[in-house]
Amino acid sequence: MFNLFSILFCLSLLYLSVTSRLNAYISVLRIQGILLTLLLLFHSIGHFSVLTLILPLTLFTIKVILVPRYIKKIIFDLEIKRTIESSMRQFSFLLLVLFSMAVIFFVSNSLSKSVKIDIIPFASGFSSVVIGLFVIMLRKKLIVHVIGFLVMENGIFLFGSALSFKIPLMIELGALLDVFVVVFLMGIALNKISSTFSGFDITELRRLKD
């Protein structure tokens, strides 16, 4: 079951790397949020209690409802164009993603010999981090960078669940709060930039330096 979710997670990553519409990016975020929630729920099936429900529920509200809505609101309010602008062709981006995924799978395979990890969730979390980084590096729009950051965060979450030891509940909740605040702050920053500066192209932002 664990592997199933990780594979679906990988599929969502691949989709992220071929699509060129902002809305699709947001729905990828939603899907990943749902997958992570389901994963956590399956984790807690053996030892069910109210405490184990807190984390999945918070995750669901933040990652599936609040953050995507907020990003949509920003896109709507600031009238951002609906396409992502890439500094690389989508085709080569997909090739890059595919290549790095393969490398990551091999690396985690060799890692699993020395450390006890589940290969597939580990590798998909890892590749999610890397792909989030690629998105941040190779896309021009600021709002897409926010999404890339969130994808990275999702990856770290999956990554954490692949390790055999448990991360305490409070830390997980704190991380979630952190993410939420960061997205919120980025939204405010984007709003500020838009009021002083037209366009969210990072190439434009170069002019900001003195």
Added chain:
Amino acid sequence: MILVLSPLFSGIVNKQKNFFTGRIGAPVLQPYYELFKLFKKETLHAKTASFISRITPLVHFTAILSAAAVLPVGFSAPLISFEGDIILFAYLLSLSRFFQILAAMDIGSSFEGMGASREASFAVFVEPIFFFTLGSIAFITGLTSISSIYDSIVLNNISYLVFIFVCSISFFILAVTECSRMPVDDPNTHLELTMIHEVMILDNSGFDLFLYHYSSSIKLFIFVILETSFFGSLGGGNRVLEIGIFILIVFFLSTALAFVETVTARFKMKNIPQYLLFATAIGVLNLLIFTFTQ
């Protein structure tokens, strides 16, 4: 069975497409009427055409029909089956495509040459999809004959379910591309600049065109069978149940196809390679996952 049923499938897809767009549409048996109409007509050849464009429709048709013989239709045993018939299947399809491209270039019309070049360039991306998808299943089961691969798939194993889900996506993309359906090519348009597949058969008429149309509907049906065969073990040996499941899945697939064709627009030509690479990526992912779950 394939010969009889395949136009029916295209008919059903068309009917459902019309249903989704709110029209009544042609009767389900319309493809049969059209094929019959073409069958009766006289065949004309272009003046510049050589023997290649004369033999191509037949070669095309035979290649596709023999490719179909490898498949287990309705979960029954296929006509031909031996070790490694996956390769045979793939290359029979390629052979048909190769001859079609040759024939399109043979006539010497610039439009058809353009269609041929497009078909050839997309074929480059289609082949890896097939090999990565079916190849990964072959790798998983350790078998190389299509029917035995399908026989060995047991649905109660959770990892197979994942594989089937993942493979279904890439098979769908493969079917759409190979049969030049909507997001990749629009079979309804007759504007030469936008077509891929239809432009290559512009100069054919009568019996030749009949063969082309017939074989393209068979091709579509082949991919439907490739997909349905995953669910063969659901019937559990009961013939009636198996055929019921077969019909159900075929109907489901035609709905999916019609739905996708209704909601999507045709892609820009330059976006198609990335769409196809996506399907290949899925296959690669399959293979990676399999390798590391061992």
